[in-house]
Amino acid sequence: MNTRAAAADNGDAAAATPAPAPAPAPAPTPVNGARWLVQALAAEGVDTLFGYPGGAIMPFYDALHGAALKHVLVRHEQGAAFAANGYARASGRVGVCVATSGPGASNLVTGIADAMLDSVPMVIITGQVATPLMGTDAFQELDVFGMTLPIVKHSFLPRSVDQLPEMLAEAFRIARCGRPGPVLIDLPKDVQAGDASHLPAHAPRPVEPVAGPADASLHAAAALLAQAQRPVIYGGGGIALAGAVETFRDFVDRTRIPTVLTLKALGALPATHPCNLGMLGMHGSRAANHAVQECDLLLVVGARFDDRATGKLAEFAPDARVVHLDADGCEIGKLRAADVAVQGDLDTALARLAPPCAAQARNGRHVAARKAWLELCNDRRHRFAARYDAPGDGVYAPALLKRLSELAPDAIVSCDVGQHQMWVAQHCRFAHPRRHLTSGALGAMGFGLPAAIGAQLQDPQAQVICVSGDGSFLMNVQELATVARYRLPVKIVLLDNQALGMVRQWQELFFERRYSEIDLSDNPDFALVARAFGIEAISLDRADGVDEALAALLAAPGPALLHVAIDQAANVWPLVPPNHNNAQMLDADEVSSLPTTTPAAPHPTPEDPSHAIPA
Structure with a gap:
């Protein structure tokens, strides 16, 4: 056979065989309400959200599959709310958390309330039963819209996908604008599943700047400050919310006015x-x-005369006239009448007040009096400075926290609520208010660990430390699983006095030492608990081991826990007793002035059979 002819015949045969048809392109994934929402969140600048899935939010979680957004699976919805809260506090951006309907939504409530009371920008997305089932007591139906009305800036309950663009744009705008706060989106399941292919791409809405203060109010404030011989600046959390930290510092530098700060303003x-x-x-x-x-004269900058700051309000700053600067007009005059109200953007107000106030500080008629006033205040500052030379071999918590702050001066510190919270405020030093995360107005135990998770995720390079107490830590201890899963290098300092310390202190001082339900002597071995989650743990019970233990904690490459045993009898000093003014502070050597008509009750111990815990 002719080889060339055979080859030609084969070629002709191949040419005659039709080429296989190309595989059909995969059909585009239909855009439903949930998928549109995921794309819109990314357009809004959201990079991380915290949540826990369930039935009514499943279309949203299906849309998350393969999306660029980073979803962090917490182990309890309260953890999601507090993590979003910590993310927002540390970054200044909007925190986002997600949960299903019913118990998922109700588990978010404490975190939402905390955000509302501390002015934290958050958007909360909850699943809801389909609109035809609403009002029928359907499975996991709960009126989260009505339940959260007092603790959100605004709520949305869309009934169709067509409402999604307006709703999402407004949710983020409202969360950010003015005095920030949480906004709820309660999302019915059929709205998540509805066709949204006709909806436009999401366009974020700009936040209107807070208006500047009126000229007349600034002139009046400057005039009143010029008359003062003993002025004090009272700075609050509004300074950081307004982005006015640098302007505030410049104002204090130029005027040389003695300054006091609230819990939320520490670091300003x-x-x-x-x-x-x-x-x-x-x-x-x-x-x-x-x-x-x-x-x-009291120059109030972004503070609200909280009862924990003022003590007995009727006797607070009794000889002072008040100039109150705040972006939120509702706070001015709410608890203390202002002689001059300066409503508007704090950054603008401070910048415009600084030149005339600085000139008065240099050349005014009260220069000598103000200098003497500052010297007196500074003398007291040094004379009453905290001491760290506690006797004994045990760990003295204030000294440990002071040393921690020295070793990690730029850390973000997230703390829980109780004695350790006050020790952190008193003895740690913060470079900026956004590096001190604390549940201020609500005082929510269980805040610290999930908030630290949020703070770490908003900046993976940041050094984040959670300071907690044994009571608070067990409230959200399950979030150790979240820390371990994502290998977050959060460092935990757990101060363990085997008691609900602040409650015990108040029972000692104000309830005649009738100790009621404060015993936590059956705590687990917290170091073993941490290791069970795959987290490195160190134990400390002696003062001479503090430096070594802290150095090891901070040097750990991943997450680590330092369990610190402290004296159960240790109290937070000084203390202003209830219904007293702030000049009536007590220290340890002054408690004899308090009524104590019953003998001190012994603290229960595990060895005491009368306090045995039943199996």
């Missing part, structure tokens, strides 16, 4: 600044509280 002024007298209020410094009680 460096701790070493010669005008910084520290925190005021129930557990504030003596220098701060005496200055406020003796001042003749």
